[in-house]
Amino acid sequence: MDPTVQEQHGGLRSYLSLLRTPGAKGFSGAGFVARMPLSMIGIGTVLLVERETGSYAIAGTVSATAAFVQAIGSPALARLIDRRGQSAVAPPAALASAASLVGLILALRFRAPEWTFYLCAALAGLLMPSIGSMVRARWSKIYSGTATLHTAYAFESVVDEVVFLIGPVLVTFLTTQVAPSSGLSSVAAFLAVGTVALCVQRSTQPDPAPARGGSPLGALTVPAVRVLLLVFVGTGTLFGSVEVITVAFAQQHGHESAAGLLLAVYAFGSLVAGVVFGAIHLATPLPRKLLVLLCAMAITAVFLPLAGSMWQLAVTLLVAGFTIAPTLITSFALVEDLVPAALLTEGLAVENTGLALGVTLGGSIGGPLIDDLGAQHAFVLSSAGAVAAFIVAVLLRRGLRAAAV
Numbered sequence: 001m002d003p004t005v006q007e008q009h010g011g012l013r014s015y016l017s018l019l020r021t022p023g024a025k026g027f028s029g030a031g032f033v034a035r036m037p038l039s040m041i042g043i044g045t046v047l048l049v050e051r052e053t054g055s056y057a058i059a060g061t062v063s064a065t066a067a068f069v070q071a072i073g074s075p076a077l078a079r080l081i082d083r084r085g086q087s088a089v090a091p092p093a094a095l096a097s098a099a100s101l102v103g104l105i106l107a108l109r110f111r112a113p114e115w116t117f118y119l120c121a122a123l124a125g126l127l128m129p130s131i132g133s134m135v136r137a138r139w140s141k142i143y144s145g146t147a148t149l150h151t152a153y154a155f156e157s158v159v160d161e162v163v164f165l166i167g168p169v170l171v172t173f174l175t176t177q178v179a180p181s182s183g184l185s186s187v188a189a190f191l192a193v194g195t196v197a198l199c200v201q202r203s204t205q206p207d208p209a210p211a212r213g214g215s216p217l218g219a220l221t222v223p224a225v226r227v228l229l230l231v232f233v234g235t236g237t238l239f240g241s242v243e244v245i246t247v248a249f250a251q252q253h254g255h256e257s258a259a260g261l262l263l264a265v266y267a268f269g270s271l272v273a274g275v276v277f278g279a280i281h282l283a284t285p286l287p288r289k290l291l292v293l294l295c296a297m298a299i300t301a302v303f304l305p306l307a308g309s310m311w312q313l314a315v316t317l318l319v320a321g322f323t324i325a326p327t328l329i330t331s332f333a334l335v336e337d338l339v340p341a342a343l344l345t346e347g348l349a350v351e352n353t354g355l356a357l358g359v360t361l362g363g364s365i366g367g368p369l370i371d372d373l374g375a376q377h378a379f380v381l382s383s384a385g386a387v388a389a390f391i392v393a394v395l396l397r398r399g400l401r402a403a404a405v
Helices: 013-018 024-053 056-084 086-109 114-126 131-143 148-178 182-199 223-252 256-279 286-302 310-321 324-338 341-373 380-395 397-401
Strands: none
Touching: 013 148, 013 256, 024 056, 024 086, 024 114, 024 131, 024 148, 024 182, 056 086, 056 114, 056 341, 086 114, 086 131, 086 182, 131 148, 131 182, 131 324, 131 341, 148 182, 148 256, 148 324, 223 256, 223 286, 223 310, 223 324, 223 341, 223 380, 223 397, 256 310, 256 324, 286 310, 286 324, 286 380, 286 397, 324 341, 341 380, 380 397
């Protein structure tokens, strides 16, 4: 920790103090812009590809290709960022990813062969840096080992929720009301401009940590990272299935236009909980705290299949949302606590990989369940994802206390 930085404690005022940290507003603000594509690329790709091809099947698989490749490739790119430094790796990768999105737009516009859609989507996902991990690594450089890091991670979780509140609405508006290609074009612009703006701020970026002949598994040598990867697949299944099933639920109840509001309620509950959770500092050990939060997430998710009306689902989603941000904040803090600094960006990216894989799993299984069981009963998948995450954490809880081996 920088000796000029004073540790801050509790209360909502801690967020204001946090933003007075030298360079904080700059790198967190740039990170916000660069993270907007996370909430926009999926729906933006689906909307544009469907408009140009007339096929939701092609649109869905092209979008899933980008998401899956990003989930698999993100840790490797994050490891390269740890070794070479953010400013050396992230800008060219982000610019190449943005160029691939432009390539997808052009391929659709000029009726290129279908395989080019998948190639461009895969390159866009493969080369998209894990911006959230990079920003959190900067906070860790400043506040590692202090209670203030808890507040910083909470603040970034709130930023994530704001991104997911704004992004889908923005990309839908641009694609449907401005021009079909404007939504995905804005994704490319946010990614390129935000990443470059983040990486020109070199004073706060972590120092590069060249490879020293360690294990090829990198951050996966840390038992906690392996456990959290599995846990996050379960929580990602919860998130991905809730998104798909909520849309179907609203449609089946004759209120399709209210689906976005229901999902906004879910995100709002997480945002509020994240703000409050970040403003308090509990002495409970991180592994125990995580188990309690995962238990709460599982309990609230169990009530989702019992919601029989729009109002009941809204209340259930709000309550379930209260568990999201605190769980993610605690998980990221646990990674920071146990993963060596030289592998931190990669360690955080591995957890995001688990989430992305779970979201893909939840979305792909949720659709057939809706057809077979109806939307309300399909929420059993969401409940199962949350319960599985808790059970995995309980069974492998020793790994949550172990550093690298």
